Amino acid sequence: MENKIVFFGDSLVAGYGLKDPLSESIPALINAKLKKLGLKHTVINAGLSGDTTASALSRLGHVLNENPAIFVLELGANDFLRGMSPVLILSNLQLIINKVKSTCPSASILLLGIELPYWATGWHQSDYSGIFPALAEKNGLSLVPSFLKNVAGIRALNMHDGVHPLKEGYEIAAENIWTELYRIIQERGSLTDLL
DSSP: OOEEEEEEESHHHHTTTOSOHHHHSHHHHHHHHHHHTTOOEEEEEEEOTTOOHHHHHHHHHHHHTTOOSEEEEEOOHHHHHTTOOHHHHHHHHHHHHHHHHHHSTTOEEEEEOOOOOTTOOSTTHHHHHTHHHHHHHHHTOEEESOTTTTTTTOGGGBOTTSSSBOHHHHHHHHHHHHHHHHHHHHHHHHHHHHO
């Protein structure tokens, strides 16, 4: 059985602004790590720049046709930048999680939390940052609380827009994700051995 890892997200998954997203984006960096370890997984970059939790729902069915073993969910940044309500963001992410669970019941889901940029202030900041831990707890999902840890807000690691990482920033982000993703891969491998 082919082990597919699908990264489903926005420009932060797609590798917006990179010279070569096919080798420098987060999914590409994860793929390189897997190959180095001799792990037979296919990594699929299903990132779409500008995607929101609402627009992503419309293309989810097509992506799930890949029948992923591991589904990495990274969405919400564009919703926040557009001032969408945290309640709506949470609701849309829950719909995505529900669809993944019903369509691919054996898939492991890894949720990537997003740290708000330093310039983000306002009444909904704490509501927004609470979305990811709440979803992970409710659905029993693996979580990387802030996959842009040590990247977000650091000028030298981000493009001029202050939102999208440079190549070096994506390398740190991939490391942030790797620990939890590798734990899931090992866990799934152990389960397969038992069957």
